[in-house]
Amino acid sequence: MAAPAFDNYTQKLLFDDVWKRPDLSQRDRSLVTIAVLVSKNATAELPSYLVRGLDAGVKPGEIAEIITHLAFYSGWPNASGAASAAQAVFAQRQIDVSQLPPARVALLPLDKEAEEKRARTVEENFGQVSPGVVKYTTEALFRDLWLRPGLAPRDRSMVTVSALVTSGQVAQITYHLNRAMDNGLTEKEAGEMLTQLAFYAGWPNVFSAMPVFKDVFSKRAGTVGK
Numbered sequence: 294m295a296a297p298a299f300d301n302y303t304q305k306l307l308f309d310d311v312w313k314r315p316d317l318s319q320r321d322r323s324l325v326t327i328a329v330l331v332s333k334n335a336t337a338e339l340p341s342y343l344v345r346g347l348d349a350g351v352k353p354g355e356i357a358e359i360i361t362h363l364a365f366y367s368g369w370p371n372a373s374g375a376a377s378a379a380q381a382v383f384a385q386r387q388i389d390v391s392q393l394p395p396a397r398v399a400l401l402p403l404d405k406e407a408e409e410k411r412a413r414t415v416e417e418n419f420g421q422v423s424p425g426v427v428k429y430t431t432e433a434l435f436r437d438l439w440l441r442p443g444l445a446p447r448d449r450s451m452v453t454v455s456a457l458v459t460s461g462q463v464a465q466i467t468y469h470l471n472r473a474m475d476n477g478l479t480e481k482e483a484g485e486m487l488t489q490l491a492f493y494a495g496w497p498n499v500f501s502a503m504p505v506f507k508d509v510f511s512k513r514a515g516t517v518g519k
Contacts, residue, residue: 307492314488316484317485317486317488320350321451322489323342323345324359324455325452325486326342326493327356328452329493329494331456332371332455336377339379340381344386353383353388353393354392354443358394358443359444361441363456365433365434367456394441400440401441403436408435411435446477447473447476447477449476450469450472450473451486453469453472454466454470454483455486459493461501463502466505466509467509470506480510487499490502
């Protein structure tokens with residue numbers, strides 16, 4: 294009643310077309326969209342997409358891990374709002390805490406060589422700027438959060454890239470998109486993520502991110518066979 298054209302685009306373009314494109318699964322589209330909504334603190338929209346995600350095969354524990362992960366990448370207030378929205382959905386679905394990952398878990402194996410290189414680079418560049426940020430980047434993010442097994446590394450990377458595109462943080466995308474593709478995200482899937490993100494994060498954010506995606510794709514293609 295408020296915006297007939299918007300309703301038409303939502304039903305016929307977004308749900309009947311974009312969501313049915315074959316290059317990204319319904320589950321992956323849900324992961325991307327949930328990441329956008331958490332990053333935007335869009336708590337009014339989030340419950341319906343959490344339900345959609347659960348129906349598409351996203352596990353309750355994965356939703357819990359997405360919210361936890363995005364506390365670090367989009368801020369604690371956004372994660373807090375998302376946790377409240379998820380709590381209501383979980384109650385409706387009779388999902389209790391026993392189905393969610395505990396606070397402390399056995400972590401995935403650490404790639405020591407890659408992590409030491411990353412930590413050394415960050416320390417050299419920013420150790421004198423903010424020792425606290427450098428400390429928690431290593432201890433809390435890359436040697437704890439990123440190693441939690443409740444969300445597969447590929448999916449954790451997808452969520453991170455989605456949050457970065459949503460917030461316009463293009464300077465951070467190169468590292469995390471490469472990490473996503475190292476974790477198994479294909480170039481076709483990454484490109485289709487942008488299609489999904491255009492509708493949920495907005496065209497300007499996606500067009501700002503596309504040159505970075507293009508550059509990553511080009512450089513990775515140039516290393517094939519070397």
